[in-house]
Amino acid sequence: MTYTADEVMAVEAARRIGDGAVCFVGIGLPSLAANLARRTHAPNSVLVYESGTIGAKPYELPLSIGDGELAETADAVVTVPEMFAYWLQGGRIDVGFLGAAQIDRHGNLNSTVIGDYDRPAVRLPGGGGAPEIALGVRDVFVMLRHSRRAFVEKLDFTTSLGDRVRVVVTDLGVLEPRDGELALTQLHPGVDPEQACEATGWDLRLASDVRETDPPSDEELCALRSLRTKGDA
Amino acid sequence: MPIVPLSDAIRELVHDGDTVALEGFTHLIPHAAGHEIIRQGRRDLTLIRMTPDVVYDQMIGMGCARKLVFSWGGNPGVGSLHRLRDAVENGWPGPLELEEHSHAGMAAAWSAGASNLPFGVLRGYEGGDLPARTRVARITCPFTGEELAAVPSHRPDVGIVHSQRADRHGNVQLWGILGVQKECLLASARSIVTVEEIIDELTPVAGAIVLPAWVVGAVCVVPRGAHPSYAHGYYDRDNDFYLAWDAISRDRDAFRAWMDEHVLAAVPA
Numbered sequence: 357m358t359y360t361a362d363e364v365m366a367v368e369a370a371r372r373i374g375d376g377a378v379c380f381v382g383i384g385l386p387s388l389a390a391n392l393a394r395r396t397h398a399p400n401s402v403l404v405y406e407s408g409t410i411g412a413k414p415y416e417l418p419l420s421i422g423d424g425e426l427a428e429t430a431d432a433v434v435t436v437p438e439m440f441a442y443w444l445q446g447g448r449i450d451v452g453f454l455g456a457a458q459i460d461r462h463g464n465l466n467s468t469v470i471g472d473y474d475r476p477a478v479r480l481p482g483g484g485g486a487p488e489i490a491l492g493v494r495d496v497f498v499m500l501r502h503s504r505r506a507f508v509e510k511l512d513f514t515t516s517l518g519d520r521v522r523v524v525v526t527d528l529g530v531l532e533p534r535d536g537e538l539a540l541t542q543l544h545p546g547v548d549p550e551q552a553c554e555a556t557g558w559d560l561r562l563a564s565d566v567r568e569t570d571p572p573s574d575e576e577l578c579a580l581r582s583l584r585t586k587g588d589a
Numbered sequence: 590m591p592i593v594p595l596s597d598a599i600r601e602l603v604h605d606g607d608t609v610a611l612e613g614f615t616h617l618i619p620h621a622a623g624h625e626i627i628r629q630g631r632r633d634l635t636l637i638r639m640t641p642d643v644v645y646d647q648m649i650g651m652g653c654a655r656k657l658v659f660s661w662g663g664n665p666g667v668g669s670l671h672r673l674r675d676a677v678e679n680g681w682p683g684p685l686e687l688e689e690h691s692h693a694g695m696a697a698a699w700s701a702g703a704s705n706l707p708f709g710v711l712r713g714y715e716g717g718d719l720p721a722r723t724r725v726a727r728i729t730c731p732f733t734g735e736e737l738a739a740v741p742s743h744r745p746d747v748g749i750v751h752s753q754r755a756d757r758h759g760n761v762q763l764w765g766i767l768g769v770q771k772e773c774l775l776a777s778a779r780s781i782v783t784v785e786e787i788i789d790e791l792t793p794v795a796g797a798i799v800l801p802a803w804v805v806g807a808v809c810v811v812p813r814g815a816h817p818s819y820a821h822g823y824y825d826r827d828n829d830f831y832l833a834w835d836a837i838s839r840d841r842d843a844f845r846a847w848m849d850e851h852v853l854a855a856v857p858a
Contacts, residue, residue, distance in 0.1 A: 383666050406692065407614050407766050419828045420665035422615020424821050427765045433796055435767045436614055436639065437696040445693065445712055464717070468689075473722060479677040481663030481670075484640075488693035488713045514717040 361527035367572040369525045378402040379451040385499045386453030408434045444492045452493035461537040463518025466511040483515040490516035502526035502555040544569045596857035598807035599625045607746040610637040614768030618818035619751040621811045624852045639695045646670040656686040660695045671838040694740045699769045701742035702776025714738040748777030751815045755784045759802035762791045765821025780806035783814040
């Protein structure tokens with residue numbers, strides 16, 4: 357089966373979720389990846405959405421983190437202060453997914469502004485849960501499309517720290533921390549190293565053991581495509 | 590305050606220059622109350638909300654707000670809030686001061702406000718550029734010596750939330766995603782709760798909480814008062830509207846025309 361760049365991103369991120377892992381999930385690609393993992397190799401993984409739904413099992417992918425179906429299918433629904441205090445700060449989350457507008461070589465993320473803070477060229481939505489997720493979960497997974505605008509030498513604003521970023525899954529490959537900075541460890545099928553370097557705003561190091569991502573299997577793609585997003589035609 | 594029309598509640602309880610919070614975490618967002626504030630032309634409000642979305646975009650674009658205290662300002666699953674961006678990037682229709690937090694910080698500030706404490710404590714605001722841009726301080730735990738973050742509590746003049754239903758005495762019941770509805774109401778000096786319906790007796794519902802009448806200010810009956818947000822058990826989130834808002838709000842004239850037709854010309858609830 358043929359597949360898109362977004363699909364290989366979702367599949368590769370899903371593969372890294374261990375069965376039983378408790379995952380703090382945002383909307384979009386992370387939600388797709390976590391739901392795919394739950395429907396394939398990780399049926400016991402627990403999806404936690406910051407709206408307060410713990411153990412959500414949506415039939416359709418939600419458009420927002422607070423869609424009603426998340427509450428209806430959850431093991432527990434808690435208030436937002438409880439979510440951040442008892443569950444995230446309480447150290448009960450294994451994996452946290454983050455996206456951003458910009459990332460640097462240390463996995464620090466910007467989701468606040470492009471340009472100067474006081475006179476921004478683009479005012480982005482802001483950090484939301486990211487600052488405390490970044491330091492409150494065991495492992496941070498970043499999902500971000502590869503481009504020089506996103507993978508930058510210097511962030512315009514540091515919204516969250518990269519200390520716990522274990523993997524960055526892009527549409528071209530995978531970056532993981534090696535010797536103090538993110539290095540390219542995987543290339544998706546059909547992508548060559550020059551493409552990844554060209555799409556990175558810093559001098560991207562290639563790990564000595566760069567390998568090719570296993571292509572998405574038919575089973576993975578079928579499971580992925582059975583997950584439809586609300587609001588899709 | 591008994592069960593009153595929404596227009597009366599807004600007229601009596603929300604004043605120019607007030608600090609006002611219309612809370613709701615995707616669910617139970619009090620859109621109708623926001624529209625009534627717009628219709629009554631309130632100005633210079635400081636708006637508090639964790640996740641300002643479409644109704645705050647509308648209030649900002651209509652010139653109600655002087656300042657926004659928030660942690661994530663976007664159209665969930667869709668993208669930017671274009672009126673918020675226009676205000677911050679271009680000062681239209683007027684400048685908007687920002688006080689920006691993380692979700693964890695806002696949640697702690699709400700809990701502290703509801704607890705009548707001056708600040709909330711959390712493990713957060715460590716490193717990065719946000720601490721220098723917001724109101725946060727480092728404090729030392731007197732027992733362990735651990736360094737923690739302190740954020741000033743939220744104490745709005747008026748807290749406004751939507752709920753599923755109330756009884757004739759004004760006891761309010763809500764369920765589904767609970768957000769910070771209870772904290773917002775308890776932290777505020779005055780409060781307004783819009784509800785889908787009034788019933789004779791509140792029967793048990795799984796996961797529901799009750800806000801007793803004696804901590805609730807005004808109760809106003811506004812069926813579909815959360816739309817395009819939703820009221821669990823009554824109607825679903827109107828995802829198509831959230832998607833459509835992107836185009837409506839991108840252009841100043843299209844935005845004004847939409848507001849004229851759907852809000853300013855509408856009959857108060």
